[in-house]
Amino acid sequence: MTPALxxxxxxxxxxxxxxxxxxxxxAVAPGEIVALLGPNGAGKSTLVKAAAGLVPIWSGQVFxxxxxxxxxxxxxxxxxxxxxxxxxxxxxxxxxxxxxxQLAAALVPKDRRGELSKMFALFPDLERLRKLPAxxxxxxxxxxxxxxxxxxxxxxxxxxxxxxxxxxPKLIGVVFERLQAVREAGVTILLVEQNVKAALAIAxxxxxxxxxxxxxxxxxxxxxQDPRLAGLYLGAGLEAA
Amino acid sequence: MLQLLADGLVVGSVIAxxxxxLTLTYSILRFANFGQGEFLTWGAYLAVTALGxxxxxxxGGVMQPIGPFSFGxxxxxxxxxxxxxxxxxxxxxxxLLFQRLRARGAAITLVIASFGAALALRNLLQFxxxxxxxxxxxxxxxxxxxxxxxxxxxxxxTPDQLLVIGMTGAVVLGLHLLLTRTTLGRAMRATAMNxxxxxVAGVDVAAVIRxxxxxxAALAAVAGVFAGLVGQIRPGLGFELLLPLFAAAILxxxxxxxxxxxxxxxxxxxESFSVPIFGAEYRAATAFLVLIAILLLRPNGLFGEKP
Ligand SMILES: Nc1ncnc2c1ncn2[C@@H]1O[C@H](COP(=O)(O)OP(=O)(O)OP(=O)(O)O)[C@@H](O)[C@H]1O
Ligand SMILES: [Mg+2]
Numbered sequence: 001m002t003p004a005l006x007x008x009x010x011x012x013x014x015x016x017x018x019x020x021x022x023x024x025x026x027a028v029a030p031g032e033i034v035a036l037l038g039p040n041g042a043g044k045s046t047l048v049k050a051a052a053g054l055v056p057i058w059s060g061q062v063f064x065x066x067x068x069x070x071x072x073x074x075x076x077x078x079x080x081x082x083x084x085x086x087x088x089x090x091x092x093x094x095x096x097x098x099x100x101x102q103l104a105a106a107l108v109p110k111d112r113r114g115e116l117s118k119m120f121a122l123f124p125d126l127e128r129l130r131k132l133p134a135x136x137x138x139x140x141x142x143x144x145x146x147x148x149x150x151x152x153x154x155x156x157x158x159x160x161x162x163x164x165x166x167x168x169p170k171l172i173g174v175v176f177e178r179l180q181a182v183r184e185a186g187v188t189i190l191l192v193e194q195n196v197k198a199a200l201a202i203a204x205x206x207x208x209x210x211x212x213x214x215x216x217x218x219x220x221x222x223x224x225q226d227p228r229l230a231g232l233y234l235g236a237g238l239e240a241a
Numbered sequence: 242m243l244q245l246l247a248d249g250l251v252v253g254s255v256i257a258x259x260x261x262x263l264t265l266t267y268s269i270l271r272f273a274n275f276g277q278g279e280f281l282t283w284g285a286y287l288a289v290t291a292l293g294x295x296x297x298x299x300x301g302g303v304m305q306p307i308g309p310f311s312f313g314x315x316x317x318x319x320x321x322x323x324x325x326x327x328x329x330x331x332x333x334x335x336x337l338l339f340q341r342l343r344a345r346g347a348a349i350t351l352v353i354a355s356f357g358a359a360l361a362l363r364n365l366l367q368f369x370x371x372x373x374x375x376x377x378x379x380x381x382x383x384x385x386x387x388x389x390x391x392x393x394x395x396x397x398x399t400p401d402q403l404l405v406i407g408m409t410g411a412v413v414l415g416l417h418l419l420l421t422r423t424t425l426g427r428a429m430r431a432t433a434m435n436x437x438x439x440x441v442a443g444v445d446v447a448a449v450i451r452x453x454x455x456x457x458a459a460l461a462a463v464a465g466v467f468a469g470l471v472g473q474i475r476p477g478l479g480f481e482l483l484l485p486l487f488a489a490a491i492l493x494x495x496x497x498x499x500x501x502x503x504x505x506x507x508x509x510x511x512e513s514f515s516v517p518i519f520g521a522e523y524r525a526a527t528a529f530l531v532l533i534a535i536l537l538l539r540p541n542g543l544f545g546e547k548p
Binding site for chain 1: 427428430433437438441444
């Protein structure tokens with residue numbers, strides 16, 4: 001079966017001659033949740049940013065449902081069906097909650113435009129807060145808005161960079177439960193996470209990225225038991241030293 | 242007293258419109274454009290040319306004033322043409338200069354380049370139009386007395402001046418609706434906040450930048466025509482307004498449209514009220530006094546967000 005998202009031997013980085021991604025490969029099957037794990041600075045954010053068109057890819061390819069989108073400009077990705085929720089600053093703080101969603105909806109063709117009422121059904125808090133400037137939302141509400149903003153464009157694949165960052169364990173539970181609902185609605189998910197336990201609990205499969213390459217890929221349940229997982233987190237520190 | 246208020250509002254209108262353009266380009270392109278003043282001058286002069294053209298084509302060479310105003314509908318058409326041409330000029334300058342520097346240069350490179358662009362634009366204009374003052378119309382207008390002389394010194398204002406104030410209000414309201422009610426406006430605000438996220442959300446940032454130049458330059462052209470309508474059209478028109486424009490934009494909190502409008506009126510009023518206090522020769526310095534005073538009290542301007 002054609003993967004929903006396929007990253008094939010990606011090399012790239014922010015400045016020429018300073019590679020951050022060193023041949024990273026990863027495939028996400030339709031309807032799957034795949035967790036992308038790895039130590040700080042491994043290049044997880046860089047990899048999803050590269051897939052989203054925000055970081056230059058020097059070699060390798062990105063396929064979305066079999067289509068090569070490696071050189072597609074970032075602003076056309078939503079129309080292709082690739083959604084992305086960045087790690088930080090992932091909402092427009094100067095726009096109201098409603099405007100954040102209206103803008104995202106208006107930027108995709110009508111046939112992709114999700115209904116705001118459905119978003120509000122999925123994230124009831126946002127409806128109550130719709131008039132508020134998004135910058136005034138709490139951390140958890142922000143993450144909800146960031147996810148809703150991406151979902152309004154009806155992506156076939158959604159990449160999320162650490163949606164649990166800075167949230168209380170209880171809120172992480174809520175966010176992840178919503179992600180399950182999103183997946184059940186047919187959206188394929190690539191989830192970058194530091195919170196290994198929570199991520200492996202909802203993911204089908206997982207990959208561990210170390211120094212810009214995937215080092216360990218497998219079923220989430222297996223990885224959760226795998227002693228090498230902790231080793232890679234520690235080992236990365238030792239190798240770097 | 243009242244008379245000074247009216248004069249200040251007229252000058253403030255011109256400054257407000259120019260400063261809004263300045264603040265828009267600053268917040269989206271992230272540099273202070275010292276060429277903004279020249280767009281006012283170019284707008285004013287292009288309207289002179291367009292007016293001559295429109296009058297020649299339609300009226301057989303004469304402009305018939307409408308109602309109490311000193312000018313006919315031809316000037317309004319000429320203003321629209323001038324705004325479009327000035328927008329085109331801004332796009333051309335961006336394409337030739339700023340776009341190339343944006344790809345690599347730091348903000349300061351762009352600022353310095355805009356100084357250069359301003360000089361080039363001003364000299365080109367002098368070369369094309371000469372240095373003698375121009376007028377849209379030579380009709381003498383009778384000022385209307387709105388307030389009798391024995392109430393706070395009275396107030397007389399020409400219909401043209403009233404129109405300038407009214408049209409400024411309409412233009413600013415229109416811009417407000419554009420920024421808050423349309424996808425383009427929301428995309429502009431989103432890009433100002435976070436260009437990378439805007440791209441992720443599907444905003445074509447290059448298109449937003451073009452729209453910003455078009456709007457900023459068109460507003461400058463309208464401001465230039467207004468300045469020419471209530472005064473003289475001279476090659477130094479925009480350059481002399483540049484510092485008040487910056488004072489207004491900074492005063493309002495750079496990046497804030499309403500701040501720039503309010504800042505424009507504050508600077509205009511301050512200039513006008515300074516004349517009886519310090520004398521006309523110090524009028525231009527007043528903008529700075531106000532600026533310094535406000536920045537000492539509120540370093541981010543009236544509506545500025547904390548950096
Ligand atoms: N904008 C940037 N410009 C230059 N280098 C960057 C930039 N962003 C990140 N890097 C570098 O790229 C490397 C990988 O960073 P990245 O953010 O992808 O790691 P990560 O795996 O997401 O880490 P974390 O778990 O801390 O979020 C790091 O060495 C970092 O310093
Ligand atoms: Mg990261």
